[in-house]
Amino acid sequence: MEISPRRTGRPYDHSSDDRILAVTLDLLAERDYERVTLDEVAARTGKAKTTLYRRWPTKEDLVLAAVRAAGRPPEAERLPDLGSVRADLLAVLDSPWLGGPDRRLAIFAGLSSATRGSERLAEVVRSEVTEPYVEVYRRLLLRAVDRGEIAARLVASVPVLAEVIPAMSTHHLAAGRGPVRRDFFVSLVDDVVLAALQVR
Amino acid sequence: MEISPRRTGRPYDHSSDDRILAVTLDLLAERDYERVTLDEVAARTGKAKTTLYRRWPTKEDLVLAAVRAAGRPPEAERLPDLGSVRADLLAVLDSPWLGGPDRRLAIFAGLSSATRGSERLAEVVRSEVTEPYVEVYRRLLLRAVDRGEIAARLVASVPVLAEVIPAMSTHHLAAGRGPVRRDFFVSLVDDVVLAALQVR
DNA sequence: GCATTACGATACCGCCGAGTAGCGTAACGG
């Protein structure tokens, strides 16, 4: 039941696959899915278009692979634990996931527009990107409930509040209000999430 | 300095312009901007493509006109005034603006993906749609501060919180979680906005 | 060396969608 590698001929050069996928995400961060062209991916990576098609049979597959390769947020397994919910929430913002806050949001915007075209893509984006990201916040908040930092009767609000930061920052960008500034993030944490949970 | 109307020949038939713009919005609610074709607008309206181009020189102009025609939320001038912030906020949800909650959100999603392509479009969507919508919430909340329903020291949080409902419901849809259910809206009002403002 | 297969380059196909042209006809003003 083992995948038998080819025995003869020049082997695939997988050394630049990561770069190809990263470039694909870059483009998605800049433009609509529809405006991302394989010609451009090829140009930016210095690879031939035929080489791309040898690995991923269609454009959709390439984008899918790029999304999967982006991976879940690093905090999914190891949540920040800095002693207070507030510190933990702020720490997530600085996560290097997807290249840090700015690129991350741009990619979110690109993906969410891409989503409208393909159900496959929508499903992968949801399960590989959006959901794990929200999950990080959800777990941080629930842990704070356990610790007693958040009143137990407010547990019911946690699921909604876990979506606040991803949703609001995406919206901020989509509304064309330029890059998301740090004080906006802080305001989301303090004036929305923690205020609603009556922390402090 | 007056625009002189043409004196001879068959006059424009403007009776179906509204319908054309409405159909354009319908399509934007269903698909990406890129996937909206003038052939389809023509087909659905029963108009000839040439007729469309006689009114709006490009696809972008047609969409722009559709957005402008959609108009601001009816509450922009006459805010609901039902005696409590909560009642007012909930009343906005039921506004028939853009065809009610479902169609409205679908259009939002369509527009926000369209936005990435054209700066002109982005600007119009921001000024004609997004901003006035948020403004409704902002004014409702500020009025509640005046009335004393909301503590004065929380005024600073109002601008952020005014974005919560538009942002979260758009995100909900973009994340592919199907139509937004009423209890989700109610949860936004109660568990996020009003909780953060410590109403009740 | 030889068969085999990846690579880069270029050229190409097929389709689709924006925008245009031409035509017969319909609706005005004079």
Added chain:
DNA sequence: CCGTTACGCTACTCGGCGGTATCGTAATGC
């Protein structure tokens, strides 16, 4: 009735992009 202009229709051009074909060359196993 006549000139003019909108309308609907069909057919068209043009450009872009997904995807393929071909070819000379490079890298592997035997």
